[in-house]
Structure formats: structure tokens, C-alpha cells
Amino acid sequence: MKKEYRIAVLPGDGIGPEIMQEAVKVLTLVGEREGVTFTCEEGRIGGIAIDTDGTPLPEETVKLAKQADAVLLGAVGGPKWDQNPGHLRPETGLLGIRKALGLFANIRPATMHSSLVEASSLKPEVVSGVDLIVVRELTGGIYFGEKKRYDGPNGEVAEDQCIYHEAEIERIVRVGFDIARKRQKRLVSVDKANVLESSRLWRKVAERVAADYPDVELSHQLVDSCAMQLVREPKQFDVIVTENMFGDILSDQAAMLTGSIGMLSSASLAAGSFGLYEPVHGSAPDIAGKGIANPLATILSVAMMLRLSLGMDEAANAVENAVWSVLEAGHRTGDIASDRSKAIGTVEMGQLVRDELSKTLVQK
Numbered sequence: 001m002k003k004e005y006r007i008a009v010l011p012g013d014g015i016g017p018e019i020m021q022e023a024v025k026v027l028t029l030v031g032e033r034e035g036v037t038f039t040c041e042e043g044r045i046g047g048i049a050i051d052t053d054g055t056p057l058p059e060e061t062v063k064l065a066k067q068a069d070a071v072l073l074g075a076v077g078g079p080k081w082d083q084n085p086g087h088l089r090p091e092t093g094l095l096g097i098r099k100a101l102g103l104f105a106n107i108r109p110a111t112m113h114s115s116l117v118e119a120s121s122l123k124p125e126v127v128s129g130v131d132l133i134v135v136r137e138l139t140g141g142i143y144f145g146e147k148k149r150y151d152g153p154n155g156e157v158a159e160d161q162c163i164y165h166e167a168e169i170e171r172i173v174r175v176g177f178d179i180a181r182k183r184q185k186r187l188v189s190v191d192k193a194n195v196l197e198s199s200r201l202w203r204k205v206a207e208r209v210a211a212d213y214p215d216v217e218l219s220h221q222l223v224d225s226c227a228m229q230l231v232r233e234p235k236q237f238d239v240i241v242t243e244n245m246f247g248d249i250l251s252d253q254a255a256m257l258t259g260s261i262g263m264l265s266s267a268s269l270a271a272g273s274f275g276l277y278e279p280v281h282g283s284a285p286d287i288a289g290k291g292i293a294n295p296l297a298t299i300l301s302v303a304m305m306l307r308l309s310l311g312m313d314e315a316a317n318a319v320e321n322a323v324w325s326v327l328e329a330g331h332r333t334g335d336i337a338s339d340r341s342k343a344i345g346t347v348e349m350g351q352l353v354r355d356e357l358s359k360t361l362v363q364k
């Protein structure tokens with residue numbers, strides 16, 4: 001294990017800086033206890049970068065990220081930039097950094113923790129025990145196809161092209177199989193093969209790759225049916241692998257099964273161990289600046305970073321266990337509280353996690 005790591009920290013917009021502050025404090029504590037130096041260097045992305053640098057993804061930020069061992073990102077976006085043209089939207093910065101860093105594999109776990117069963121909008125018997133992972137293709141498909149706007153005979157026309165190459169499908173499907181192999185060995189590949197040509201290719205490639213994983217059971221679901229099954233019987237799922245836009249939608253849906261989108265972390269991985277770690281949720285403009293955002297998704301993203309990019313499994317487990325202990329003790333931010341009058345704020349939640357972590361992570 002190295003003793004020094006460079007972490008690019010990109011807080012972004014809205015609640016981004018608030019939640020990132022708590023996540024970095026957790027990382028600093030881990031460093032102190034483990035005898036590891038994390039050099040956190042801040043960069044701009046999203047709306048803040050549009051305002052300061054005139055672009056949602058300054059070159060400098062890409063350079064910073066490329067030189068780092070891993071990247072932590074808060075969230076981007078907000079109403080201030082919603083009317084901007086495409087190239088000047090905060091979200092374009094996020095898509096740009098995913099592409100620039102080759103982050104093709106987006107891993108979004110949705111685990112129902114027993115103490116949060118009551119925070120879900122679904123019945124306890126439906127959601128208790130849910131433990132699934134959405135593996136989303138992140139650098140292809142309709143997100144990155146050619147976009148056009150022009151005048152046609154019946155008014156304006158808009159086009160978004162959806163292209164998938166066999167190799168792009170194969171590498172993400174393999175990630176899905178590899179993850180499933182270490183879990184319940186059940187992989188559901190989600191597509192819309194009854195309508196889309198790109199989905200028919202997707203299904204064909206998934207079938208071919210399956211031959212290399214005889215120990216993993218592969219099944220296919222159409223995306224509309226999968227959306228329905230996720231609400232009807234979420235426990236049937238172990239690992240879901242799917243293309244970019246379906247994965248975007250299904251991962252928000254999976255997030256809500258577990259109570260709040262404020263709880264879900266994610267990893268976006270390139271080939272090798274490099275990755276960008278961010279909460280699944282967005283910049284939550286409705287609660288930004290109020291100090292009430294749930295920092296746990298970002299703190300859990302730090303745990304994913306420690307495990308997947310830095311090989312610090314023990315520290316990752318300690319951070320996750322600290323989060324579960326705080327929840328078991330009954331502490332809640334507003335988004336997961338059944339009694340909102342007792343909800344605590346972002347900074348208090350971060351402090352409680354660090355207090356808990358201090359008890360378990362021994363000084364090395």
C-alpha cells in the first residue's frame with residue numbers, strides 16, 4: 001500500500017460543497033489513523049466552472065484529475081444554468097470528465113440497511129433485504145451520440161443518435177459478470193431489444209460473453225419490465241447490467257427503494273483501478289445552502305474509493321460500519337427521518353460518523 005495519495009476533489013454546485021466538506025473530513029481522519037497522506041487538490045466543474053472559467057470543464061480540471069490517484073465529485077447543476085445552450089450546461093462538464101477519463105463502468109449499489117426500512121416508500125416486506133448493484137455503461141449510447149437541431153417542414157426537429165460498438169458492450173457486460181461472480185451469481189442484462197437495434201446487438205454480445213461465465217446465470221429483461229419488477233419484487237435482483245440511459249433511470253429508481261437518494265454512492269471506473277467517486281444524487285438546488293443535505297452518499301463514496309482505487313479495504317469497511325452504526329443509533333437527516341423535527345444537519349451527521357470511526361479505526 002502506498003503512503004501518499006493524490007485525490008482530486010471536485011465539489012461542484014448546489015449541495016456539492018456542503019457534502020464534500022464532510023466527506024473530505026472523513027478521508028482526512030482515515031489518513032491520520034492509517035498513517036497515509038491524502039493530498040486533496042480542489043478543481044472546478046459544472047456551474048461554478050461556467051461562472052469562473054467560461055466552460056463547465058476547464059482543461060486544468062481534467063489535468064488535475066488525470067494526475068490524481070482517484071477523483072471525488074460532489075454534484076453539478078442548478079436552475080441558474082438550466083437555460084444555457086448544451087455546451088454551457090453544468091451536466092456537460094460531468095459527461096466530459098467521464099469521457100476524458102475513460103470511466104466506462106458505473107457501479108451503483110442499492111442496499112437496504114435494516115435500520116432504514118421505514119424510510120422507504122415501499123412496504124417493509126418488499127424492500128427489507130434488498131441488495132443489488134446497477135452496472136451502468138457510462139461513456140457511450142445516446143448520451144454521446146451526435147445531437148442536432150434544425151428547422152423541418154413541420155417546425156423544429158431534434159436528433160440524438162444512439163450508437164453502441166460491440167467492444168463497448170462487451171467490456172461493460174464483462175464488468176457485470178465479474179461482479180456477479182463474486183456475489184449471488186445472477187446477472188440481469190437490461191435492454192429494449194423488442195424495439196432498438198442497439199439493444200439487439202447488446203443482447204447478442206451479452207449471450208456471447210456468457211459462455212465465459214458458465215457459473216453465472218444470465219437473464220434478459222426489457223427496460224420497462226425491469227422498472228416494474230424493481231418496484232414489485234426488488235429482491236429478485238443481484239446485478240443488473242445496462243446501457244447508459246437505462247442505467248441512469250433505473251439507478252435512481254433503485255436508490256429510492258432504499259429510502260433516499262441521499263444514501264447512495266457510486267464508482268465510475270476506467271480500465272485498471274482508477275476511478276471517480278460520487279453520490280448518485282444531484283445538486284439538490286431545493287435544499288442547497290440550508291445545511292440539511294445528507295452527506296452519507298458522499299461519505300460512502302469515499303469508502304468505495306478506498307476499496308476500489310486505493311486497496312484500503314479495512315478502512316473502507318470501517319467507514320461503512322461507522323455510517324451504519326450512526327443510523328442504528330437513530331440519527332437521521334431530513335430526507336430519511338420519519339420525524340423531521342428531530343432531523344440533524346449535514347455537519348452534525350458528518351461529525352457523528354467521524355466520532356464513530358475514531359472508535360474503530362486504530363492508530364497505525
Ligand SMILES: NC(=O)c1ccc[n+]([C@@H]2O[C@H](COP(=O)([O-])OP(=O)(O)OC[C@H]3O[C@@H](n4cnc5c(N)ncnc54)[C@H](O)[C@@H]3O)[C@@H](O)[C@H]2O)c1
Nearest residue numbers: 075076077078262280281282283284285286287293294335
Ligand atoms: N451527478 C450529478 O452531478 C447529478 C446527478 C443528478 C442530477 N444532477 C443535477 O442536479 C440538479 C437537480 O436535479 P434533480 O432535482 O433532478 O435531482 P437531485 O438528486 O439533485 O434531487 C432530487 C431530490 O432529492 C433530494 N436530494 C438529493 N440529494 C440529497 C441529499 N444528499 N440529501 C437530502 N436530499 C437530497 C433533493 O432535495 C430533491 O428533492 C439538476 O441540475 C441535475 O442536472 C446532477
Ligand SMILES: CC(C)[C@H](C(=O)O)[C@@H](O)C(=O)O
Nearest residue numbers: 077091092094095248280282
Ligand atoms: C447530471 C446527469 C448528466 C447525470 C447523468 O445523467 O448521468 C446524472 O443524472 C447521474 O446519474 O449521474
Ligand SMILES: [Mg+2]
Nearest residue numbers: 248249252280
Ligand atoms: Mg442520474
